[in-house]
Amino acid sequence: MGGDKAQRIDTPIQPDTRPEWSVVLLAPLLVALALWSVPTAIQAGDAGEFATVMLTGGVPHPSGYPWMRALGLVARGLWALGLPPATAAALPPALCGVGGWLLIHRSCVLLGRAWIGAFVVLLAASSSLVVLHVNDSEVWGPLLLLSGLFVHTVIRTRARPRAFLLGISLGVAVSHHLTAVLLVPLAIGAAWPRAGQRSVPAILRAGGLGIAGSLVGLLPFATLAIGRGGSWRWGRVETASGWWHHVLRRDYGTFSLSLHEEQVAAADTVARALTSVGEVMSAGLLSAAWVGGLGIALVLTLAGLWTRSHRDQLPVPVALGWAASAILSAFAFPSIQNIDPTSSMGAWILERFDLLTVLVLVVPASLAIAWIADQTAEQISKGSKVRPWIPTAGGLAIAAVMLLAQLGGVLERGRPSSERAVELAAIDLVSSPDPDGPAIPSATATPIRAIVFGTDDHRSFPVLYVQDVLGAGSHTLYVDAQLLAHPWYRERLRARLPKLPDVDKPLQLIGAIWSDPELAQLPIYLANVFSRPAAELPKVPEGMLWRVPPPTGHPTFTASAWTHEQILARHLAASARMRIRPGDFSGLTHPRGHPWSADLWFAYVDPAKRLAATLARAGHEDALPAVQAALELRVGEP
Numbered sequence: 001m002g003g004d005k006a007q008r009i010d011t012p013i014q015p016d017t018r019p020e021w022s023v024v025l026l027a028p029l030l031v032a033l034a035l036w037s038v039p040t041a042i043q044a045g046d047a048g049e050f051a052t053v054m055l056t057g058g059v060p061h062p063s064g065y066p067w068m069r070a071l072g073l074v075a076r077g078l079w080a081l082g083l084p085p086a087t088a089a090a091l092p093p094a095l096c097g098v099g100g101w102l103l104i105h106r107s108c109v110l111l112g113r114a115w116i117g118a119f120v121v122l123l124a125a126s127s128s129l130v131v132l133h134v135n136d137s138e139v140w141g142p143l144l145l146l147s148g149l150f151v152h153t154v155i156r157t158r159a160r161p162r163a164f165l166l167g168i169s170l171g172v173a174v175s176h177h178l179t180a181v182l183l184v185p186l187a188i189g190a191a192w193p194r195a196g197q198r199s200v201p202a203i204l205r206a207g208g209l210g211i212a213g214s215l216v217g218l219l220p221f222a223t224l225a226i227g228r229g230g231s232w233r234w235g236r237v238e239t240a241s242g243w244w245h246h247v248l249r250r251d252y253g254t255f256s257l258s259l260h261e262e263q264v265a266a267a268d269t270v271a272r273a274l275t276s277v278g279e280v281m282s283a284g285l286l287s288a289a290w291v292g293g294l295g296i297a298l299v300l301t302l303a304g305l306w307t308r309s310h311r312d313q314l315p316v317p318v319a320l321g322w323a324a325s326a327i328l329s330a331f332a333f334p335s336i337q338n339i340d341p342t343s344s345m346g347a348w349i350l351e352r353f354d355l356l357t358v359l360v361l362v363v364p365a366s367l368a369i370a371w372i373a374d375q376t377a378e379q380i381s382k383g384s385k386v387r388p389w390i391p392t393a394g395g396l397a398i399a400a401v402m403l404l405a406q407l408g409g410v411l412e413r414g415r416p417s418s419e420r421a422v423e424l425a426a427i428d429l430v431s432s433p434d435p436d437g438p439a440i441p442s443a444t445a446t447p448i449r450a451i452v453f454g455t456d457d458h459r460s461f462p463v464l465y466v467q468d469v470l471g472a473g474s475h476t477l478y479v480d481a482q483l484l485a486h487p488w489y490r491e492r493l494r495a496r497l498p499k500l501p502d503v504d505k506p507l508q509l510i511g512a513i514w515s516d517p518e519l520a521q522l523p524i525y526l527a528n529v530f531s532r533p534a535a536e537l538p539k540v541p542e543g544m545l546w547r548v549p550p551p552t553g554h555p556t557f558t559a560s561a562w563t564h565e566q567i568l569a570r571h572l573a574a575s576a577r578m579r580i581r582p583g584d585f586s587g588l589t590h591p592r593g594h595p596w597s598a599d600l601w602f603a604y605v606d607p608a609k610r611l612a613a614t615l616a617r618a619g620h621e622d623a624l625p626a627v628q629a630a631l632e633l634r635v636g637e638p
Contacts, residue, residue: 171217
């Protein structure tokens with residue numbers, strides 16, 4: 001998006017006919033799409049944590065997301081009105097996404113391209129990428145809203161730059177999600193003094209005002225220190241050092257996307273991002289990195305040609321800053337991502353960061369289409385034999401086909417509303433241990449009767465939600481093996497079970513538990529095999545979990561309790577306490593949209609298959625039908 005400096009060509013915009021009708025048609029469609037997609041059960045990723053904080057208070061993971069805490073006030077009201085808690089937490093962020101798209105559309109209206117803008121906005125908003133990730137109790141809807149507000153501010157102030165206001169709107173977006181810093185080039189271009197006003201003092205003044213405004217916009221971070229309650233509080237934000245540590249994401253690493261880093265090739269992460277963006281731009285009809293790369297290049301080039309003849313409507317510095325932000329978001333940021341993009345779960349995590357790229361490209365894409373439309377109209381006006389209605393009809397037909405293709409992609413990949421396995425698996429995880437087993441007093445009214453170690457967002461955060469919001473499985477203490485390294489997390493565990501040793505490694509903690517005569521009575525389980533040392537532990541299937549027997553020389557070890565018959569009996573009893581059913585696994589029919597659900601299906605199948613194989617080798621073929629029947633009741637025929 002640039003301009004030709006050799007000649008100034010300013011073409012007045014011909015405003016669209018009745019642009020207000022584009023909003024009247026677009027807004028209900030966006031709202032309907034959001035309502036159609038919001039879940040009734042908690043989803044994978046960070047949704048369980050955010051829903052818990054929104055509904056019960058607290059502080060989410062770094063960088064703290066103060067706007068999600070604010071949306072919690074609305075979510076609690078919706079919950080009080082009778083909405084399912086997962087829906088109550090997901091609806092405010094989903095509607096924020098609607099607001100973000102409407103602000104982007106309003107920017108197109110201000111540029112005189114209301115109807116083209118409405119189509120491009122609807123094309124983006126109806127993509128499976130957006131439907132799957134925005135309409136949930138996640139950060140992406142508010143990110144679209146606050147980034148859309150910034151873009152709208154850029155367009156509103158394009159004639160008379162207001163650096164302080166631009167800085168505030170950018171700072172507010174960054175205070176919600178740090179990836180909004182990718183919009184800094186656009187902010188610089190929007191604040192850059194216009195022709196005839198440029199001087200070193202003017203540039204320095206604009207820069208100073210922009211920085212000052214950004215600092216004001218970042219003030220929502222200060223609200224993280226407000227309040228001491230809530231069922232989940234990540235870190236120690238009540239102290240200045242803890243607050244700073246949290247905002248800078250030091251638990252992860254400021255530029256890291258997860259608690260564990262992977263060595264990945266930049267070419268792979270960039271290719272994944274371009275493929276994802278290309279799928280949105282092509283309505284899912286094409287899936288290749290070159291499609292996204294070529295699409296972005298064409299959009300920016302054609303939008304630049306539009307800008308060349310409309311520099312009074314979109315100044316060149318704004319256009320250049322816009323292009324720079326798009327390139328940073330689409331190419332530079334993916335190149336430093338440290339999650340494996342070749343795995344289905346890694347791709348699912350990473351594709352959410354493509355939402356900002358898609359939003360940034362909507363206005364340029366609208367201008368690119370407008371340039372094509374203008375050139376076509378100009379050729380017709382010069383005496384072409386093509387009737388004027390033919391290009392219009394062709395454009396409408398293409399638009400209809402693309403929107404229908406987007407809808408087909410959503411139906412193929414699934415929506416949040418179609419997924420229940422993550423929540424039900426979390427309930428089964430904490431409810432299937434024997435609720436009448438040996439009890440250890442806890443800080444709550446319910447004693448602890450089992451300890452489960454596990455990892456991964458589709459276990460740990462859903463478990464947090466089902467225990468703290470739904471009240472399920474309160475007799476089970478769940479320990480996230482990765483978070484155990486953090487002192488604040490160990491303090492949280494001991495606040496519930498005061499006798500729990502202060503040990504920062506999971507296997508060492510298991511040993512410390514067995515060393516305590518009272519704690520050693522509790523059964524210990526693994527929800528998943530999270531490390532090589534964990535894989536080497538002896539373990540037996542019990543429902544969807546792996547029970548770890550104490551060492552044979554331990555005082556609590558009784559050989560009669562670990563016979564095949566006893567292991568089978570405990571497995572069947574645990575399976576009977578589980579709630580999931582075969583139709584709940586959306587990941588089996590939508591593996592790309594719900595890879596976590598498919599992974600959880602194996603969490604039910606693998607223990608049962610392992611038990612069946614062990615029983616068969618021991619000559620207990622008569623027990624196999626019972627194991628198979630219990631498994632099929634939960635997951636169908638494996």
